[in-house]
Amino acid sequence: MTSMDTGLLPPNHMKWKLRVDHRERGSRLLELIGECKDFDTQIQTLQAGDYLVNDRIIVERKSHHDFALSIIDGRLFHQAAMLTRLPQRALVLVEGPKPEMIPRVHPNALKGAVLSLAVAWRLPVVFSRNPEESILLLQILAEQSQAIKGRNRIPFGSIHKHRVRRRIFVLQALPGVGQKLATRFLQEFGSVEKVMQADESKLEGVPGCGARKAAAIRAVLGSEQDSGD
Secondary structure, eight states: OOOOOOTTTOGOOOOEEEEGGGGGGOOHHHHHHHOOSEEEEEEOOOOOSSSSTTEEEEEEEEHHHHHHHHHSSSHHHHHHHHTTTSEEEEEEEEEEEOOOOOTTTTTTHHHHHHHHHHHHSSSOEESSSSHHHHHHHHHHHHGGGGGOOOOOOOOOOHHHHHHHHHHHHHHSSSTTHHHHHHHHHHHHSSSSHHHHHOOHHHHTSTOOOOHHHHHHHHHHHOOOOOOOO
């Protein structure tokens, strides 16, 4: 797909600046970018994210499957925290057809993660069907980045100050978990990741979480536990 296909052209026919993290080597999207004449592309190691558009917009790209797995292992929220510390605007791009079922992840957990990114971190989540659509989104972002002036970011101090609040918000996406129970979970386990990895017996040990609620939570997150075999 090229700018002639979309009607988008860089100003004065100059190429848009695109910096791509080295981990994206071999991806179909990077291959399409190479075929496109709109971008001045350089491969480098980015502090966070996968694509830096015109030094103004940073894009974290994930497949649907990786997006789900990153919720389980806690990577998603760690990456969100890193993205919000950057001076650029940031967003999460979820690419590819949505699997009919993702093991160990309930649809409500996915919805909760999207809402958490949007509300707690102010990171929009954009979906594309395939790399061909993703490159169109990059072209649109490059065009719109010209209108972005200034940082307009949340101060890092405020991000740090509200970190616990964000974690509580994430945990409230679990069935039967309100603000008080989410707070107790964090006090007991110390992190969202450890809460999501805890088995039923450990969840039951937290005041306010009975056997039925613990079973419902594990059913959402997936009952399989790493046995270490």
